[in-house]
Amino acid sequence: MSDPMQEIRASFFVECDELLEALQDGLAALEGEGDDAETINIVFRAVHSIKGGAGAFGLDDLVGFAHAFETVLDEMRAERLDPTPELLRLLFRSADTLSDLVRAARDQAPVDAARVETLLAELEAAGGVEEAEDEPADFQPMAVSLDLDLGDKVAVPAEPDPLSAPETLWSIRFAPHPKLYAAGHEPLFLLRALAALGRADVTCRIPDAVPSFETCDPGASLLAWDIRLATPHGEAEIRDVFEFAEGLCELSVVQSDPEASVADLPEPVPSKGGPSPIHRDVETDPSRPVAQDLSEPMEDLPDPSPTVTSAKPETATPDPAAQRGPKSGATVRVDLDRIERLVNLVGELVINQAMLSQSFTEAGLAGDSTVASGLDEFLQLTRDIQDSVMMIRAQPVKSLFQRMGRIVRESSDAVGKSVLLVSEGEATEIDKTMIERLSDPLMHMIRNAVDHGLETPDLRRAAHKPEQGTVTLTAAHRSGRVVIEVRDDGAGINRQKVQSIAEDRGLIPRGLTLGDAEIDNLLFLPGFSTAGQVSSLSGRGVGMDVVKSAISALGGRIAITSSPGRGTSFSISLPLTLAVLDGMVVETAGETLVVPLGSIVETLTLRDEDLAPIGGNATAVRIRDSFVTLVDLAALLGYAETRRSCADGIALLISQDDGAKAALVVDRIVDQRQVVIKGLEESYGRVPGVAAATILGDGRIALILDPSDLIARPPGHGAASLLLTEAG
Amino acid sequence: MTDTAEPTTSAEGSGAVLELLSFKVGEQEYSVDIMAVREIRSWTRATSLPHAPSYVRGVINLRGTVLPVVDLGVRLGIASAEPNERSVIIVVDLGDRAVGLRVDAVSDILAVPGSGLQSPPELLADQADAFIRALTIVDGRMIRVLELTEVLPATEVAA
Numbered sequence: 082m083s084d085p086m087q088e089i090r091a092s093f094f095v096e097c098d099e100l101l102e103a104l105q106d107g108l109a110a111l112e113g114e115g116d117d118a119e120t121i122n123i124v125f126r127a128v129h130s131i132k133g134g135a136g137a138f139g140l141d142d143l144v145g146f147a148h149a150f151e152t153v154l155d156e157m158r159a160e161r162l163d164p165t166p167e168l169l170r171l172l173f174r175s176a177d178t179l180s181d182l183v184r185a186a187r188d189q190a191p192v193d194a195a196r197v198e199t200l201l202a203e204l205e206a207a208g209g210v211e212e213a214e215d216e217p218a219d220f221q222p223m224a225v226s227l228d229l230d231l232g233d234k235v236a237v238p239a240e241p242d243p244l245s246a247p248e249t250l251w252s253i254r255f256a257p258h259p260k261l262y263a264a265g266h267e268p269l270f271l272l273r274a275l276a277a278l279g280r281a282d283v284t285c286r287i288p289d290a291v292p293s294f295e296t297c298d299p300g301a302s303l304l305a306w307d308i309r310l311a312t313p314h315g316e317a318e319i320r321d322v323f324e325f326a327e328g329l330c331e332l333s334v335v336q337s338d339p340e341a342s343v344a345d346l347p348e349p350v351p352s353k354g355g356p357s358p359i360h361r362d363v364e365t366d367p368s369r370p371v372a373q374d375l376s377e378p379m380e381d382l383p384d385p386s387p388t389v390t391s392a393k394p395e396t397a398t399p400d401p402a403a404q405r406g407p408k409s410g411a412t413v414r415v416d417l418d419r420i421e422r423l424v425n426l427v428g429e430l431v432i433n434q435a436m437l438s439q440s441f442t443e444a445g446l447a448g449d450s451t452v453a454s455g456l457d458e459f460l461q462l463t464r465d466i467q468d469s470v471m472m473i474r475a476q477p478v479k480s481l482f483q484r485m486g487r488i489v490r491e492s493s494d495a496v497g498k499s500v501l502l503v504s505e506g507e508a509t510e511i512d513k514t515m516i517e518r519l520s521d522p523l524m525h526m527i528r529n530a531v532d533h534g535l536e537t538p539d540l541r542r543a544a545h546k547p548e549q550g551t552v553t554l555t556a557a558h559r560s561g562r563v564v565i566e567v568r569d570d571g572a573g574i575n576r577q578k579v580q581s582i583a584e585d586r587g588l589i590p591r592g593l594t595l596g597d598a599e600i601d602n603l604l605f606l607p608g609f610s611t612a613g614q615v616s617s618l619s620g621r622g623v624g625m626d627v628v629k630s631a632i633s634a635l636g637g638r639i640a641i642t643s644s645p646g647r648g649t650s651f652s653i654s655l656p657l658t659l660a661v662l663d664g665m666v667v668e669t670a671g672e673t674l675v676v677p678l679g680s681i682v683e684t685l686t687l688r689d690e691d692l693a694p695i696g697g698n699a700t701a702v703r704i705r706d707s708f709v710t711l712v713d714l715a716a717l718l719g720y721a722e723t724r725r726s727c728a729d730g731i732a733l734l735i736s737q738d739d740g741a742k743a744a745l746v747v748d749r750i751v752d753q754r755q756v757v758i759k760g761l762e763e764s765y766g767r768v769p770g771v772a773a774a775t776i777l778g779d780g781r782i783a784l785i786l787d788p789s790d791l792i793a794r795p796p797g798h799g800a801a802s803l804l805l806t807e808a809g
Numbered sequence: 810m811t812d813t814a815e816p817t818t819s820a821e822g823s824g825a826v827l828e829l830l831s832f833k834v835g836e837q838e839y840s841v842d843i844m845a846v847r848e849i850r851s852w853t854r855a856t857s858l859p860h861a862p863s864y865v866r867g868v869i870n871l872r873g874t875v876l877p878v879v880d881l882g883v884r885l886g887i888a889s890a891e892p893n894e895r896s897v898i899i900v901v902d903l904g905d906r907a908v909g910l911r912v913d914a915v916s917d918i919l920a921v922p923g924s925g926l927q928s929p930p931e932l933l934a935d936q937a938d939a940f941i942r943a944l945t946i947v948d949g950r951m952i953r954v955l956e957l958t959e960v961l962p963a964t965e966v967a968a
Binding site for chain 1 (some may be wrong): 853907
């Protein structure tokens with residue numbers, strides 16, 4: 082029994098993520114374009130839906146907070162509150178806290194109660210103060226409510242106290258359409274909600290001619306209800322009860338003759354408002370989808386949950402209540418495991434296709450034109466499928482950037498700087514796994530930019546810059562890679578200071594003459610931290626080196642540019658996907674290996690006159706005006722003895738992010754192609770210098786090298802440098 | 810193969826019949842529990858792994874997954890033929906992953922009562938001892954039951 086509930090709960094949290102995203106979007110739009118009624122509505126509905134769902138699961142903290150949040154938004158919606166920058170900041174922080182609460186509820190983790198309390202108080206103050214100023218104009222007769230202590234009224238600060246207001250008698254007629262049931266609504270709950278407003282007398286109207294069981298249309302709606310309700314609430318509150326049934330029923334709410342007796346109405350006990358048992362028959366009709374039963378416990382959920390809306394067999398017309406939710410494109414939620422499996426299968430297909438075409442060639446059939454063209458088409462299709470599958474995994478970086486907005490807000494508050502985050506290229510798509518794994522490094526870089534990159538407001542004023550600093554986050558596709566840039570308009574890197582710190586820490590010898598780029602790259606050294614004082618924000622000893630290794634692990638590179646007084650920019654260049662790789666297939670000592678194309682700068686044919694021995698047993702090759710160490714790949718990997726001569730050999734010039742270069746000597750370059758990455762670590766373990774494995778066209782496994790790891794091996798390891806004393 | 814029970818020191822239950830896949834490494838006969846065997850493949854050349862221990866022949870493609878292959882002859886320190894056309898790879902399950910064992914030839918499937926297994930004599934603290942879980946005698950031949958978890962030590966995977 083708990084399983085279906087768990088599923089509904091899980092889908093509620095997935096929904097919450099979407100709603101929170103819509104909320105962030107809406108707030109950003111409010112900040113950028115000012116108050117547009119529709120935007121405020123979107124924001125309001127997002128919070129409202131979260132509140133509704135949370136109520137269904139008894140997540141009281143979440144409901145309480147969402148309610149206070151919603152109240153302020155409602156005030157804005159009614160144009161009683163102006164979206165001042167202060168208010169927007171409050172809303173942003175509330176959105177952050179709301180997402181914290183959602184996460185806490187999902188993971189059943191503790192929340193920062195103090196923070197929630199403070200925000201609650203602020204929200205109430207924001208909603209309440211305005212109310213005090215504006216309400217006399219709107220609700221003249223209820224001015225009495227102003228005397229109440231707003232601090233105690235967590236739940237409904239914007240509403241007049243029902244106890245102090247006189248009751249009026251309303252006559253409500255409620256006749257649901259079949260669509261109401263199809264959308265998963267339950268009249269009982271509506272009636273209960275109504276009864277909670279006051280004292281209700283409910284009469285169920287059963288049609289005279291009830292069809293016999295055999296001829297009965299199980300989807301038909303036959304019942305209607307008349308309710309007499311004595312309540313201090315107004316028409317608006319009554320109609321609110323039916324908010325999500327709007328368009329799905331006939332509803333009339335009229336004020337009855339005030340003289341009519343209200344004394345005979347029952348006391349407001351919610352459970353007494355129940356309709357006749359006939360109603361239960363409709364509800365538990367066996368022809369109804371099971372999903373509807375599952376929705377039963379969600380009695381307070383005002384918005385149709387996805388499980389419920391998907392189970393509407395009778396109606397083809399879109400449910401107006403469903404359209405009320407934040408707009409989301411036509412999407413399908415798929416388990417990530419299934420996509421993983423698909424990606425793997427397509428990987429197999431690509432390998433299989435390569436094997437097939439190889440066997441055609443071996444069988445001497447490649448010359449046959451029908452075979453050749455058929456094979457070509459197959460190749461094309463395989464590529465298309467592969468691209469499409471990769472696209473499924475691709476996601477816009479937007480969610481990632483949104484998270485960064487929060488980091489900027491929190492970190493700028495912590496250091497007392499005013500910072501504007503500008504993000505560009507949010508629609509740029511990148512592999513989902515990559516998005517997840519980029520979050521931490523990016524967060525670190527943003528914190529760094531706010532904490533170290535930007536100057537304090539005083540310094541900015543002195544430098545004739547706007548007091549508010551700007552951090553720009555951009556994403557763009559550039560030549561088959563995704564480039565993400567974090568840029569600040571701060572003071573730039575203080576290179577003198579960086580060098581002296583590196584010297585103090587013993588990271589570099591004293592008195593070196595270093596170029597600007599070299600100094601900038603010192604930031605990536607382990608154990609480097611420029612913060613003059615250890616702030617609460619960064620400077621915890623986790624430095625840019627961690628960022629760099631995280632980026633490298635994703636097959637990415639990080640570069641840094643800085644100009645004094647103008648700012649610093651970190652740019653990360655990443656492959657589009659983690660599943661395939663462009664590689665150069667090479668052969669050495671009889672083994673076939675793949676070198677990632679991204680790390681190869683150029684390929685060289687070694688000529689005797691370009692080779693020069695250095696020291697005892699190392700060799701360098703002259704490439705134009707610089708010398709690069711030669712490394713025999715076969716020897717480095719332990720496949721063969723170090724070769725005596727490299728003349729007429731082939732070398733791949735490998736470059737690393739930090740500018741270090743080496744030339745790998747191989748026997749032959751076989752091909753340049755896309756390969757499917759197969760993990761090696763899970764089946765065997767980590768192999769030094771090897772990033773992963775792949776399967777070649779002949780079905781054999783080839784290792785994909787990790788050139789930076791290869792070059793970084795300590796020089797004493799193996800025969801990295803060539804014995805070439807007798808070269809030539 | 811009789812049902813007459815002999816006293817045993819083995820942890821194997823005395824009632825159950827154990828099915829063993831026996832194979833040859835050099836001149837010696839070994840076996841593994843058949844339940845651990847996933848499949849038997851003919852020899853294909855493995856792709857060498859750099860800086861791997863000598864007994865790790867490399868990796869082969871097992872229908873799209875990367876399968877490490879251990880040369881049992883080298884691992885057990887037994888002189889055996891270089892891998893050739895007639896070598897066989899036994900794919901065995903090692904917990905959550907699979908490993909290929911390169912052997913010279915697969916010989917038989919033996920049904921041995923649990924009681925027919927004897928612990929190896931504790932004579933030698935020899936390295937090879939750790940690979941043998943039990944001994945049994947079938948038709949006058951001594952069959953060694955391999956301790957699979959020792960074949961590819963976990964430490965190498967964790968690294």
